[in-house]
Amino acid sequence: MTRITDLCHPETVRVAAAHQAEAEKLAAELAAIAATGMVLPGSITQRRTRCGRRNCACHADPPRLHGPYWQWTRKIAAKTTGRWLSADQHRDYTPWIDNDRRLHELLTRLEALGAAAFDADPRWERQPNRPASRTGTELSR
Numbered sequence: 001m002t003r004i005t006d007l008c009h010p011e012t013v014r015v016a017a018a019h020q021a022e023a024e025k026l027a028a029e030l031a032a033i034a035a036t037g038m039v040l041p042g043s044i045t046q047r048r049t050r051c052g053r054r055n056c057a058c059h060a061d062p063p064r065l066h067g068p069y070w071q072w073t074r075k076i077a078a079k080t081t082g083r084w085l086s087a088d089q090h091r092d093y094t095p096w097i098d099n100d101r102r103l104h105e106l107l108t109r110l111e112a113l114g115a116a117a118f119d120a121d122p123r124w125e126r127q128p129n130r131p132a133s134r135t136g137t138e139l140s141r
């Protein structure tokens with residue numbers, strides 16, 4: 001994996017060995033999932049429905065609803081789209097949804113690793129010219 005270094009300050013952006021090892025582990029799993037090509041956003045939900053016939057068992061008390069049916073839904077720009085799935089589509093695409101969830105978990109962990117390294121940067125301790133708004137001390141000088 002490539003390390004980002006600044007030639008003028010070679011000590012600065014090198015990551016810790018543990019960080020590097022964790023990143024490589026996450027990257028390996030990300031790559032393995034991506035390589036399958038079986039990644040689908042959205043979710044699959046089981047639905048049971050009522051029909052329009054008033055004397056059907058689905059309107060009885062207690063009701064015996066139709067289904068189960070499987071519905072895939074996805075939100076795009078605050079608008080939900082959905083499609084009904086056959087039983088074998090449900091079986092086939094559920095792992096794709098799981099893969100998508102896992103990819104997002106792995107990315108979140110990778111970002112957390114980066115954020116932790118960013119917070120641990122020793123240069124935060126030696127900033128002579130940080131903006132006044134951060135501490136307010138510049139204003140009184």
Ligand SMILES: [Zn+2]
Nearest residue numbers: 050051056058
């Ligand atoms: Zn019915």
